[in-house]
Amino acid sequence: MKRFTIVRWLVLVLACFETLPAAAQTPTASVSKVALVSEQDAVVPGKQFWLGLKFDLDPGWHIYWVNAGDSGEPPKVEWQMPKGFRAGDIQWPYPERLKSSSFVDYGYQDHVLLMVPVHAPLDLKVGESVSLEGHLRWVVCREVCIPARQDLTLVLPSAQHETASGSHNLFEVTRKRLPKPMPSNWGATAVSDKDQLELTINAGHRISQSTFFPLLPQQVENAAPQQLSSFPRGVRIRLRKSDQLLKPIVELKGVLVVAPDEAYVIDATVRNAGHLR
Numbered sequence: 001m002k003r004f005t006i007v008r009w010l011v012l013v014l015a016c017f018e019t020l021p022a023a024a025q026t027p028t029a030s031v032s033k034v035a036l037v038s039e040q041d042a043v044v045p046g047k048q049f050w051l052g053l054k055f056d057l058d059p060g061w062h063i064y065w066v067n068a069g070d071s072g073e074p075p076k077v078e079w080q081m082p083k084g085f086r087a088g089d090i091q092w093p094y095p096e097r098l099k100s101s102s103f104v105d106y107g108y109q110d111h112v113l114l115m116v117p118v119h120a121p122l123d124l125k126v127g128e129s130v131s132l133e134g135h136l137r138w139v140v141c142r143e144v145c146i147p148a149r150q151d152l153t154l155v156l157p158s159a160q161h162e163t164a165s166g167s168h169n170l171f172e173v174t175r176k177r178l179p180k181p182m183p184s185n186w187g188a189t190a191v192s193d194k195d196q197l198e199l200t201i202n203a204g205h206r207i208s209q210s211t212f213f214p215l216l217p218q219q220v221e222n223a224a225p226q227q228l229s230s231f232p233r234g235v236r237i238r239l240r241k242s243d244q245l246l247k248p249i250v251e252l253k254g255v256l257v258v259a260p261d262e263a264y265v266i267d268a269t270v271r272n273a274g275h276l277r
Contacts, residue, residue, distance in 0.1 A: 031058045032140045036132070036152035037113075037167040042159035043130050046122035049162065050171055051154070053077065053090075053114040053136060060142045062107045065095035067215055069105035069222045072145060075114060075138035082130060084121025091115040093177035094255050094263040095213060097222075104222040105141070106213055113174045120158075128158045176261040186234075188266050190252045193273035197239040199252060201266070207235035207258055212266070215253040218244040248272075 032055060039050040053075065055063055064072040079087045092114065095106040118132070137149045182188060187202040197220070199212060208230050214220045224240035241249070249270045257263040 031061045031142075031146070032056065032063070032138075032148070034136060034138070034150055034152065036134060036154045037170070038154060038156055038165055039168050039171040040156075040162040041165045042157050042162055043120045043124065044159060044162050045120055045124040045126065047162070048117055048119045051087075051116045051118055051132065052167065052171060052174070053116070053134075053152075054167070054170070055108070055112050055114070055138075057108075057110055057112075057140065059110070061140050062098055062105070062109045062142070063112070063138055063140055065106040065108070065213070066090075066092045067106055067213070067217055069098070069107070070103035072105055072107065072141055073139050075136060077116070077137075078135045080133040080135070081118070082132075084123065085130075085132070086119045088117040088119075091117070091178055093174055094179055094257050097211065097213075099223070100143075102223055106222070113170055115171060115174055115178075124158050126158050126160055130156050130158055132156065177263070179255045179263040179265045182264045182266060186264075188268040190249075190268040190270040191273050192241075192249060192270050195241050197241060197249065197252065197270065199237045199239065199266070199268060201234045201237075201256065203234045205234070206230055206232050210235050210237065210256055210258045212237050212239065213255045213257070214239075215255065218242045218246070219249055219252070 035054045037052045037054050039052070043049055057063065064074045066074050068074055075090070077090070081087060093108070093112065095108060098105040098107050098109070124130070132154045134152045135149065136152055137147070139145050139147050183203070185204055189200050191198045201207060201210070210228065212226060219242055221240040221242050227238040229236040229238075252266070252268045252270050254266050255263050256266045
């Protein structure tokens with residue numbers, strides 16, 4: 001089954017799910033649990049703080065990264081916050097390659113925290129209670145996929161000083177899995193040659209192992225093996241182009257994981273091999 005068939009099927013499922021009554025929209029209670037948590041016990045006027053969407057999944061079930069891979073959709077949240085509060089984008093920890101049959105998805109198993117920065121207004125009065133609400137939609141999969149939605153609420157006091165909550169360590173662990181900007185002394189280039197892409201990372205030292213996760217869908221054949229060639233100053237990775245590719249790739253963006261808790265954002269201009277000969 002091709003990717004577009006899977007996505008079309010999923011869209012139909014999600015469309016049907018939109019019509020379900022609220023009482024019927026909790027089919028994932030036995031396989032996934034979600035909570036809204038905060039890194040701090042209080043909100044300080046004018047300061048940024050961190051919320052987290054904490055997923056606990058039963059064995060074998062997974063949710064999706066920002067690029068889901070061959071099927072699925074990433075979690076999405078719509079915030080309802082008091083006046084003056086601003087929520088930023090979800091910060092995505094690097095994912096796993098989740099292989100099923102001939103498909104590969106990018107996502108998370110067991111437990112994951114999706115962190116979101118929030119900025120409090122300067123005119124927030126100390127001593128007030130702040131109600132932070134979000135409408136979350138996600139898809140959880142094993143052999144089958146189940147779309148779900150849940151309204152989340154967290155009430156925090158406002159205070160002059162912040163103190164760490166019981167979830168603080170979870171945020172610290174998650175930060176280690178957030179991709180960092182590529183070091184300034186690294187170089188990333190990519191060459192397109194027929195049905196292949198060759199990504200070269202020049203780091204100034206040998207990279208013996210790595211996994212590349214494309215940020216944009218339908219550029220790379222997700223299930224194809226990534227062929228690594230280590231050299232003294234870095235690594236080369238050969239990727240197969242997606243058979244759903246609709247136009248030439250001019251920019252290859254993604255996350256390169258080189259070791260546990262060591263991942264970097266990669267942005268490489270793609271050159272055509274014919275222009276290099």
